[in-house]
Amino acid sequence: MKRFFILVFVLFQIQLEAQVVSKDGKVEYSKVFEETDDFGADYLEKIEQSLPSVKETELRLQMLWDLGYYYHTRNLRKSLSVINQGLEEARMAESELWEGRMQVAQGAILLRMEQLVQAEEVLQSALEKLPESETWLLLTNLGYVQERRGDLGKAFELATQTLQLGEKYGERKAMAMAYSDISNLFWKQGKPEQGLEYGLKSLALFEERGIQDLDFDFTLHVTGNNLIALGRNEEALPYFQQSIRMGKQYGFYNNLSDTYIALxxxxxxxGDFENAEISGKEALKYAELLQNEFMVVRSLLSLGKVKKEQGFYQDAITYLGRSIRTATEDFGDRYFLSLIYRELAEAYEGAGEISNSYQAFKRYHELDQSVFNAEADQRIAQLQTEMDVTQKEGIISLQEEALKRQNIIQIFTLLFTALMVFFLFFLYRVFVKRKKYSQLLEKQNREKEFLLKEIHHRVKNNLETISSLLALQTAQIENEELQDIMIESQNRVQSMGMIHQNLYQGENLAAIEMKNYFKNLGAFIIDSFDASARISLEVEMEPLELDVDRAIPIGLIVNELITNSLKYAFPDGRDGEILISLKKDQDHLYLKVADDGAGMKKNNPTLGTGFGTQLVALLTKQLDGKMTLSTQKGTELYFEFKTNKAA
Known part of the structure; x- marks a missing residue:
């Protein structure tokens, strides 16, 4: 097509402006980034200059759409003005198809102006006007709306629908964009391996298509992000460099800002902080040229991160505070807003402002609830504990301490009443800074080790208090079924308390020796059922240490299975044996819990409330594991977990 236009230019002395060709008074036009990408950064100005001479309705609408849609990469307000003109002309021409197309572009622009509600309304309206084969771009932008709101699950669903439409109609651009969006969503969820896989699939389709466009540019940036998350920094750099070249060639200010943020x-x-700051300022420059508050917010976030990593905490707080003020309370993207508060909390912590750090982490946790993130819970618990430990003696009265304990009890009572299964796992991480003198470093390490043991001791004591309260409450309940539920809840709390007891009593503050833990846990549960005289426990395994993130869920699984054996495997008070073993083989853990009791049938209905079974299934999934049941001799349950999967 490009060679044809050049030939026409030579033979007929035509006027050529980018992809707009005037020949004998008639305008011929090649759609940008569909039929051609052979133009420079001034292509929008060329279209705008040619538009007044175009009278044919269909051609004018196509040019207005291209002009308005691609202007959103540079000037959102002008882009919206052009699309509104196109929408008005489409309605005057009574073209429902072009009205729907213009609304898709309008929704994309409103989305980038952070007007999420209006964007969704416009896109839903357009859905009724377009044939199914053209709805993939609409669904893509609906996915962006959900992504900005923090509903990554819904965004993933819409990207999948886009992929299915692309496959159905053979539209490679739709498939490439769907893979690109899925790659970005996996990156946001902290799954860069899957993100890289889909990013490379998307790039392959874009290269086959042979057109360099806005979304090809964005996918280069997303692929680089996933490589950074995998620690493959040197491999990521060429993707960003190619993205910047493409962005500058076509004037994609939004992608340039995005890519400089990633750089x-x-x-x-x-560790190259000089170039990091230069890239952050370039990101901010293009964001301000675009007049896009979303990109300005993210650019300021990146500059705040640079200053925080350099140890210039007050400078970091200034940038991050400016980012939050720019976002305002109506900022739609909770994912990036949560990142700002996380960085701000760490900057406050570095500056020694523990109270402000706690408040920032609390806000980060609130924003991050839509995607489960154990780190937020752990950090909030850490900072709360740190504040309690560092306060001077005598400031908090006995009455305030009693009130604090009462509040903790009320919180846990509410959680158990609502059958919530997630607890806050208290973990304190000691950050060791390099110091000039080794003696000073050793002294700091000893102080922090003592503090960490004290925290685990306090957590264990709090869990024992909760366990005792549950025991007192159980004694007042006459209903046997409710008593069983309370006893099981008490055992679950006790199993977590034993973890923290082992941590502060042992030499290794980061890991639990599981053989001794299983023995103590099993003895406690058997004793709680008054079955010590008739049920024996065997722990057949070598000493094995696990980190807390794996030890707690595995301990809860074993707790549930021992409890089930005691309740159902030995009816009529018969004697029996329970066997536990845990082995590690390369990158897998193998857990076995068996009894020689009556046996459980695979197709039998669940006995009791079924809560224990649901909890075991949930914890197994959390550990990225699988479970196998065998009933040949009593009941045997086998579990396989990946050791590189954090709980």
Whole structure:
């Protein structure tokens, strides 16, 4: 097509402006980034200059759409003005198809102006006007709306629908964009391996298509992000460099800002803070040229991260505070807003402002609830504990301490009443800074080790208090079924308390020796059922240490299975034996819990409330594991977990 236009230019002395060709008074036009990408950054100005001479309705609407849609990469307000003109002309021409197309572009622009509600309304309206074969771009932008709101599950669903439409109609651009969006969503969920896989699939389709466009540029940036998350920083750099070349060639200010933000993170990871700050300021420059508050917020976030990593905490707080003020309370993207508060909390912590750090982490946790993130819970618990430990003696009266304990009891009572299964896992991480003198470093390490043991001791004591309260409450309940539920809840709390007891009593503050833990846990549960005289426990395994993130869920699984054996495997008070073993083989853990009791049938209905069975299934899934049941001799349950999967 491009060679044809050049030939026409030579033979007929035509006027050529980018992809707009005037020949004998008639305008011929090649759609940008569909039929051609052979133009420079001034292509929008060329279309705008040619538009007044175009009278044919269909051609005018196509040019207005291209002009308005691609102007959103540079000037959102102008882009919206052009699309509104196109929408008005489409309605005057009574073209429902072009009205729907213009609304898709209008929704995309409103989305980038952070007007999420209006964007969704416009896109839903357009859905009724377009044939199914053209709805993939609409669904893509609906996915972006959900992503900005923090509903990554819904965004993933819409990306999948886009992929299915692309496959159905053979539209490679739709498939490439769907893979690109899925790659970005996996990156946001902290799954860069899957993100890289889909990013490379998307790039392959874009290269087959042979057109460099806005979404090809964005996918280069997303693929680089996933490589950074995998620690493959040197491999990520060429993707960002190609993205920047493409963005500058076509004037994609939003992608340039995005890519410079990613480059900032890359240079920070490489320890090159000078180039990191330069990239952050370039990101902010293009964001301000675009007048896009979303990109300004993220650019300021990247500059705040640079200063925080350099140890310039007050500078970091200034940038991050400015980012939050720019976002305002109506900022739609909870994912990036949560990142700002996380960075701000760490900057406050570095500056020694523990109270402000706690408040920032609390806000981060609230924003991050839509995607489960144990780190937020752990950090909030850590900072709360740190504040309690560092306060001067005598400031908090006995009455305030009693009130605090009462509040904790009320919180846990509410959680158990609502049958919530997630607890806050208290974990304190000691950050060791390099100091000039080794003696000072050793002294700090000893102080922090003592503090960490004290925290685990306090957590264990609090859990024992909760366990005792549950025991007192159980004694007042006459209903046997409710008593069983309370006893099981008490055992679950006790199993977590034993973890923290082992941590502060042992030499290794980061890991639990599981053989001794299983023995103590099993003895406690058997004793709680008054079955010590008739049920024996065997723990057949070598000493094995696990980190807390795996030890707690595995302990809860074993707790549930021992409880089930005691309740159902030995009817009529018969004697029996329970066997536990845990082995590690390369990158897998193998857990076995068996009894020689009556046996459980695979198809039998669940006995009791079924809560224990649901809890075991949930914890197994959390550990990325699988469970196998065998009933040949009593009941044997086998579990296989990946050791590189954090709980």
């Amino acid at each position: 900032t993170d890359l240079y920070v990871a490489l």
